[in-house]
Amino acid sequence: MTGTGTEEKSNLADIAYVQLKRDITEGVFRPGDKLLMSALRERYDIGAGPMREALSRLVAERLVTAASQRGFRVATMSIDELRDIYFARAQLEALITELAVQKGGDSWEAGIIAAAHTLSRVTEIHAPEEMLTLWDSRHKAFHLAIASGCGSPKLLELRETMLDQAERYRQLWLREMVFSSEALERKREEHRVLVDKLLSGKSTEARQEMFEHMMNPIPIITEILCQRGIR
Amino acid sequence: MTGTGTEEKSNLADIAYVQLKRDITEGVFRPGDKLLMSALRERYDIGAGPMREALSRLVAERLVTAASQRGFRVATMSIDELRDIYFARAQLEALITELAVQKGGDSWEAGIIAAAHTLSRVTEIHAPEEMLTLWDSRHKAFHLAIASGCGSPKLLELRETMLDQAERYRQLWLREMVFSSEALERKREEHRVLVDKLLSGKSTEARQEMFEHMMNPIPIITEILCQRGIR
DNA sequence: TTTTATAAAAATGTAGATATTTTTATAAAA
DNA sequence: TTTTATAAAAATATCTACATTTTTATAAAA
Numbered sequence: 065m066t067g068t069g070t071e072e073k074s075n076l077a078d079i080a081y082v083q084l085k086r087d088i089t090e091g092v093f094r095p096g097d098k099l100l101m102s103a104l105r106e107r108y109d110i111g112a113g114p115m116r117e118a119l120s121r122l123v124a125e126r127l128v129t130a131a132s133q134r135g136f137r138v139a140t141m142s143i144d145e146l147r148d149i150y151f152a153r154a155q156l157e158a159l160i161t162e163l164a165v166q167k168g169g170d171s172w173e174a175g176i177i178a179a180a181h182t183l184s185r186v187t188e189i190h191a192p193e194e195m196l197t198l199w200d201s202r203h204k205a206f207h208l209a210i211a212s213g214c215g216s217p218k219l220l221e222l223r224e225t226m227l228d229q230a231e232r233y234r235q236l237w238l239r240e241m242v243f244s245s246e247a248l249e250r251k252r253e254e255h256r257v258l259v260d261k262l263l264s265g266k267s268t269e270a271r272q273e274m275f276e277h278m279m280n281p282i283p284i285i286t287e288i289l290c291q292r293g294i295r
Numbered sequence: 296m297t298g299t300g301t302e303e304k305s306n307l308a309d310i311a312y313v314q315l316k317r318d319i320t321e322g323v324f325r326p327g328d329k330l331l332m333s334a335l336r337e338r339y340d341i342g343a344g345p346m347r348e349a350l351s352r353l354v355a356e357r358l359v360t361a362a363s364q365r366g367f368r369v370a371t372m373s374i375d376e377l378r379d380i381y382f383a384r385a386q387l388e389a390l391i392t393e394l395a396v397q398k399g400g401d402s403w404e405a406g407i408i409a410a411a412h413t414l415s416r417v418t419e420i421h422a423p424e425e426m427l428t429l430w431d432s433r434h435k436a437f438h439l440a441i442a443s444g445c446g447s448p449k450l451l452e453l454r455e456t457m458l459d460q461a462e463r464y465r466q467l468w469l470r471e472m473v474f475s476s477e478a479l480e481r482k483r484e485e486h487r488v489l490v491d492k493l494l495s496g497k498s499t500e501a502r503q504e505m506f507e508h509m510m511n512p513i514p515i516i517t518e519i520l521c522q523r524g525i526r
Numbered sequence: 527t528t529t530t531a532t533a534a535a536a537a538t539g540t541a542g543a544t545a546t547t548t549t550t551a552t553a554a555a556a
Numbered sequence: 557t558t559t560t561a562t563a564a565a566a567a568t569a570t571c572t573a574c575a576t577t578t579t580t581a582t583a584a585a586a
Contacts, residue, residue, distance in 0.1 A: 073363045073578095075538065077351070101569065111540050112570080113344040120308070120348045124355035126452075132304045133546055135569060152449035159390055218383035218460075221357075222453050229449075304546095306570065332537065342572050343538080364578055366537060 077117035080108045084118055088127050088138055089231045095294070099128065099136040126229055143289055146233050147282065153226040154278035157211065160223060162271035164213030165262055172213035173263060179209040180259050184252065188245075196242045206255070210262065210274075236288045237281040254280070308348035311339045315349055319358050319369055320462045326525070330359065330367040357460055374520055377464050378513065384457040385509035388442065391454060393502035395444030396493055403444035404494060410440040411490055415483060419476075427473045437486070441493065441505075467519045468512040485511070 084104070087093055104115050119136045122128040130136050164172065183202040190198060204227075211223055241247045254277055261270040289295070315335070318324055335346050350367045353359040361367050395403065414433040421429060435458075442454055472478045485508055492501040520526070 075363050078363065113539065116348055117351045120351045121355050124352050132306050132309065133569060148447055148449045152447050155390060155450065159386060216379055216383050218379045219386065344571065364537060
């Protein structure tokens with residue numbers, strides 16, 4: 065065997081699951097779209113069995129809805145759902161942050177500082193789309209560095225499921241954000257303040273700061289949704 | 296059409312999902328057991344396709360683990376996982392409780408008082424097994440009445456997933472609890488205190504009370520797991 | 527023992543059969 | 557004409573049976 069030892073064999077259902085999930089969050093399939101079996105089978109070059117497996121998993125993750133004998137649809141989006149997802153996510157992230165600060169630890173702090181630095185180095189030297197993906201992945205890494213200090217795998221798992229559910233809304237926000245220097249600068253400042261609170265050890269304040277940071281995108285996303293006629 | 300209007304047709308995968316989930320939480324299939332395709336197909340009288348669908352959903356819910364080309368197993372149990380699940384669940388339930396108290400509302404309060412009363416009326420007049428199921432369902436209803444006041448469907452959804460994951464551990468605790476008059480009385484008292492805090496409107500205190508209430512079962516369950524040689 | 531070869535068991539996938547829903551066409555009633 | 561109801565046709569979802577691939581168990585050879 066070559067490679068790293070983390071070789072994970074995967075079956076067709078796994079592959080289709082990953083691809084369809086990406087296609088949904090990237091908007092190839094739009095909210096409410098019917099996910100026609102024949103179309104999916106053609107697109108992912110796969111039989112109906114594995115395809116249904118992939119769909120079932122996405123139903124469990126709330127990205128797809130199923131109606132028995134009537135097939136599958138991309139889960140719809142709405143402003144109500146945006147608010148609920150972002151609120152729940154902010155509460156959860158704030159809780160996790162408070163726990164992480166209380167637990168502290170040198171390597172946790174070091175991880176945050178490193179991630180914050182890496183993030184701050186993403187500037188306009190990159191091509192637009194490249195810049196977007198890079199900022200996004202480093203921003204995610206930054207927040208994960210903070211959350212990972214909470215010490216509870218299950219809480220991190222819950223956090224991950226909320227992240228998945230927020231992803232389609234987040235992508236809308238991301239494009240507004242990354243292509244506006246002022247917005248980027250504002251975020252940079254927010255992150256500075258956040259890191260200060262985290263390292264100060266004041267867990268309650270850090271919690272509050274994180275909550276607000278997580279709620280900030282809601283108005284911008286609401287705006288975009290309205291423009292697209294989603295209510 | 297007859298019936299209530301909530302007629303939900305379901306396909307074979309749905310049926311197998313519900314039955315297998317029950318069989319796992321009730322211990323028909325034990326932690327770590329191989330879930331042999333041929334055995335499952337025979338038991339639920341179903342083809343491999345729908346069976347795999349049901350299994351996939353349970354994998355997403357963490358009750359089953361999958362290894363590609365090597366089939367499925369019942370997720371193992373451990374004291375570490377017990378601690379993590381109960382901690383995460385307690386934190387989440389405490390958070391939800393705090394929000395519910397802040398949001399308040401007359402019908403929310405009324406719902407709690409009603410549920411508490413109904414629960415307190417489950418006494419030894421029932422046959423043992425009947426008593427167990429009755430107390431369990433009313434206890435769940437009581438806690439749901441509290442949580443439902445938080446106003447966030449997504450937080451309630453997260454709560455539900457944690458409940459599912461805790462269920463196998465909870466069942467162990469339930470038998471110890473329900474068949475001991477002292478333990479039952481202690482719980483009754485805990486609930487009284489909890490309701491007091493909830494209705495007093497002191498959200499921070501209510502939160503703390505709920506956290507402790509949720510953490511209480513851990514030592515008892517740890518004991519039982521040790522007796523069964525699970526570490 | 528360790529390795530290699532072989533056979534049995536099991537998981538996974540496809541194709542086609544079956545059942546259900548949706549659409550379309552047609553006719554009756556308003 | 558417009559609406560409503562009905563029936564046939566098409567599209568679609570679902571399921572099973574069988575074929576293929578992979579893993580595991582067993583035994584022979586080094």
